[in-house]
Amino acid sequence: MNRARLSKRLALAAFCLGAASCAYSSHAVRDSDLGKPIGAKAMEAALDLPGPVTVDTVVSADWIVPLAGLLNLGHAKAKAAGLSDRDEPMQIYFHALRHPSRGLWVVDTGIAKDFKDHPADLGIGWLVARELHLEKMTTRNALGPWLASQKEPLAGVMLTHLHIDHISGMPDVPRGTPTFAGPGETTPRAATNLVLAGSIDGLLAGHGPLRQWQYQADPDGVFEGLLDVFGDGSVFAIFAPGHTPGSTAYAVRTPQGPVLLVGDNCHTRWGWDHGVEPGHFTGDQTKNAVSLGRLKALAARHPAMVVRLGHQE
Numbered sequence: 357m358n359r360a361r362l363s364k365r366l367a368l369a370a371f372c373l374g375a376a377s378c379a380y381s382s383h384a385v386r387d388s389d390l391g392k393p394i395g396a397k398a399m400e401a402a403l404d405l406p407g408p409v410t411v412d413t414v415v416s417a418d419w420i421v422p423l424a425g426l427l428n429l430g431h432a433k434a435k436a437a438g439l440s441d442r443d444e445p446m447q448i449y450f451h452a453l454r455h456p457s458r459g460l461w462v463v464d465t466g467i468a469k470d471f472k473d474h475p476a477d478l479g480i481g482w483l484v485a486r487e488l489h490l491e492k493m494t495t496r497n498a499l500g501p502w503l504a505s506q507k508e509p510l511a512g513v514m515l516t517h518l519h520i521d522h523i524s525g526m527p528d529v530p531r532g533t534p535t536f537a538g539p540g541e542t543t544p545r546a547a548t549n550l551v552l553a554g555s556i557d558g559l560l561a562g563h564g565p566l567r568q569w570q571y572q573a574d575p576d577g578v579f580e581g582l583l584d585v586f587g588d589g590s591v592f593a594i595f596a597p598g599h600t601p602g603s604t605a606y607a608v609r610t611p612q613g614p615v616l617l618v619g620d621n622c623h624t625r626w627g628w629d630h631g632v633e634p635g636h637f638t639g640d641q642t643k644n645a646v647s648l649g650r651l652k653a654l655a656a657r658h659p660a661m662v663v664r665l666g667h668q669e
C-alpha cells in the first residue's frame with residue numbers, strides 16, 4: 357500500500373470510529389443525465405415488440421458461497437422444501453448490451469483481470485479479500501480482456517447495485533466511462549463499512565462520479581419508478597429497492613423479445629421459481645420480497661420475456 361493510500365485509509369478509519377458507523381462508500385455521486393421517466397403501462401405496451409438491442413450474458417467467474425446468504429432459509433417455502441445452509445455454486449455475470457446508435461454497454465461488470473489473484477492491487481483490503489474466500493472463485497471471462505476482444509469501445513456501465521461482486525470489474529473499465537446506478541447506493545451506514553468502504557472506494561478509484569438514476573413515482577403505481585434509459589423505448593431501468601436502497605433491474609427489448617435483468621433482487625433459480633427473497637446478503641428482506649413479487653408479476657404478464665437472475669441461470 358502506498359503512503360497516500362495508507363493515510364487515506366487511516367483518515368477514513370478515524371472518521372468511522374468517531375461516527376461509530378460509516379457510509380458504504382465515499383465515492384462521489386451526481387444526478388444522471390440519462391433516463392426519461394415513464395409509466396408501467398407505456399413500458400409494458402412496448403415491451404413485447406421486437407427491439408434493437410442485443411443482450412449477451414457473460415459468465416465472468418464461478419464462485420461458491422453459503423446458500424443462507426443467497427436465499428432466505430427461514431422462509432416457510434424454504435423450510436417446507438427442507439433446505440439448509442450449504443456451499444452453493446453460483447456465477448458472477450456481466451451483460452453486454454449492443455445498441456445500434458448508443459454502442460456497447462455493460463450491465464454490471466463481472467470481475468477485473470486481477471480481482472481473484474491480486475486483489476490488493478485493486479484496493480481490496482486483506483480482511484475483505486479473506487471474507488470473500490477468493491480461493492473458491494474461478495475466473496472465466498474477466499472484463500478487461502473481454503473488452504479488449506470487442507470491436508467497439510465501451511460506451512457506458514449500468515449497475516444493478518453497488519455490492520462488491522457487481523463492481524469488481526470496475527478496475528478494468530476505461531476511466532471516463534459514464535457509470536450509472538440507482539439512488540442512495542453509497543449511503544447505507546454500518547459499522548462493517550469501516551472495513552468494507554475502503555475496498556469499495558478502491559474498486560471505484562479513478563472513475564468519475566456515479567450517476568444516480570433520477571426515478572419519479574410510477575404514475576400507474578405498478579413499480580416504485582421507471583426510466584426509459586435512452587428515450588427510445590429500448591432499455592428500461594426499473595427501481596426495485598430492498599436488496600440495496602437503489603437496486604435496479606433492467607428490461608431490454610431485443611429482436612427476439614424482452615430480456616429482464618433481475619440483478620440481486622433474486623440470486624438463485626430456486627428463489628425465482630418459488631418467489632423466495634435472498635438471505636443475509638440482502639439489506640431489507642421485506643422490501644426485497646415486494647420488489648421480487650413485482651418483477652415476477654411483470655415476467656408473468658410477458659411470457660416471452662427471458663429472465664436473467666443475479667447469480668444463477
Ligand SMILES: [Zn+2]
Nearest residue numbers: 519521620666
Ligand atoms: Zn451479487
